[in-house]
Amino acid sequence: MTTVLISGLGLIGSSMARIMKQSDVQPTILGDDPNDDTSQFLLDQGIIDERVTLLNAASRADIIVLAGPVSVIIGQLGQLVKTKLKPNALVTDVGSTKMQVMAASKPLQERNIAFMGGHPMAGSHKTGARAGKEDLLDNAVYFLVDGSQTATQTALFKACLEPAKLRWVTMSAEAHDGLVSEISHVPHVLAANLVNTADHQLKHDAVGLNAAAGGFKSTTRIAGADPTMWTAIMLSNSEVISEQLTSYMKQLKQIQSAIETHDADQIYQFFAHAQSVRERLDREGETR
Ligand SMILES: NC(=O)c1ccc[n+]([C@@H]2O[C@H](COP(=O)([O-])OP(=O)(O)OC[C@H]3O[C@@H](n4cnc5c(N)ncnc54)[C@H](O)[C@@H]3O)[C@@H](O)[C@H]2O)c1
Numbered sequence: 001m002t003t004v005l006i007s008g009l010g011l012i013g014s015s016m017a018r019i020m021k022q023s024d025v026q027p028t029i030l031g032d033d034p035n036d037d038t039s040q041f042l043l044d045q046g047i048i049d050e051r052v053t054l055l056n057a058a059s060r061a062d063i064i065v066l067a068g069p070v071s072v073i074i075g076q077l078g079q080l081v082k083t084k085l086k087p088n089a090l091v092t093d094v095g096s097t098k099m100q101v102m103a104a105s106k107p108l109q110e111r112n113i114a115f116m117g118g119h120p121m122a123g124s125h126k127t128g129a130r131a132g133k134e135d136l137l138d139n140a141v142y143f144l145v146d147g148s149q150t151a152t153q154t155a156l157f158k159a160c161l162e163p164a165k166l167r168w169v170t171m172s173a174e175a176h177d178g179l180v181s182e183i184s185h186v187p188h189v190l191a192a193n194l195v196n197t198a199d200h201q202l203k204h205d206a207v208g209l210n211a212a213a214g215g216f217k218s219t220t221r222i223a224g225a226d227p228t229m230w231t232a233i234m235l236s237n238s239e240v241i242s243e244q245l246t247s248y249m250k251q252l253k254q255i256q257s258a259i260e261t262h263d264a265d266q267i268y269q270f271f272a273h274a275q276s277v278r279e280r281l282d283r284e285g286e287t288r
């Protein structure tokens with residue numbers, strides 16, 4: 001019988017618990033979350049089998065999944081070093097950044113505890129266990145960053161998540177943080193900035209933002225995401241995000257200049273390139 005302890009039972013942690021319950025592994029799921037309402041809801045739904053605290057129950061787990069905000073994950077890695085674990089236990093996480101997490105896991109790995117970094121590339125702007133879903137991660141890319149895990153431990157973890165039909169991609173923490181900054185972290189900054197700027201500019205406009213339709217709403221859906229989670233991500237990948245924002249601002253200045261000078265050709269190329277990339281993305285999504 002496999003026992004999985006999930007710490008952080010919000011959107012991602014509770015979705016993973018739901019998926020694991022559907023797997024052939026049928027693990028016993030121990031859940032740790034400071035939120036009483038969340039924990040009771042998941043117990044009532046049979047999504048977790050027992051409410052525990054991470055440090056009290058860590059010694060019972062074959063797999064420990066850290067699924068709180070990145071800042072919490074980093075703190076917990078420090079606490080787990082001083083905690084008795086099963087000799088074959090695998091510790092893993094779901095945090096959206098990997099360089100700081102992998103660095104924080106070093107002392108644990110030096111104690112011969114297996115650690116593997118992880119990050120499912122799916123989610124939502126919604127948070128909490130009630131927003132979690134059994135199909136949230138369906139067909140998503142799931143990044144893995146090698147630590148000190150064995151092939152057997154990786155296989156057991158993958159078997160627990162088998163119902164989601166994940167696309168496992170292994171890469172270094174550096175490559176992960178660069179890539180994910182480009183396709184997730186920077187877009188979250190831009191979406192929030194669009195909303196804040198429009199709100200500021202239209203403050204005294206009687207109709208204002210209420211007239212916003214699909215264009216504004218679909219480009220800014222992710223601005224509805226949780227500020228605690230995104231503050232932790234920004235602080236944890238600040239250098240890379242800042243560098244990419246510099247290059248983004250350079251590109252923005254180029255299109256601004258083309259618009260100012262009525263350079264129709266450059267403006268057309270700007271939109272035509274984006275359109276073809278975006279359409280390719282949709283096509284690839286449909287064939288999956
Ligand atoms: N939201 C997404 O789209 C998404 C996608 C992939 C990965 N992630 C990553 O997954 C992690 C969780 O994100 P989420 O969207 O599930 O957030 P969430 O806010 O829905 O859930 C976080 C949970 O962690 C709990 N928590 C807070 N402090 C804790 C502590 N000290 N010990 C145990 N639990 C604690 C909270 O009570 C909450 O239930 C983050 O690291 C995030 O970067 C998020």
Ligand SMILES: O=C(O)C(=O)C[C@]1(C(=O)O)C=C[C@@H](O)C=C1
Pocket residue numbers: 095096120121122123124125126183184185222225
């Ligand atoms: O779909 C969303 O709303 C998300 O924000 C999911 C999303 C992203 O695509 O940026 C958010 C954070 C992650 O670490 C991975 C996925």
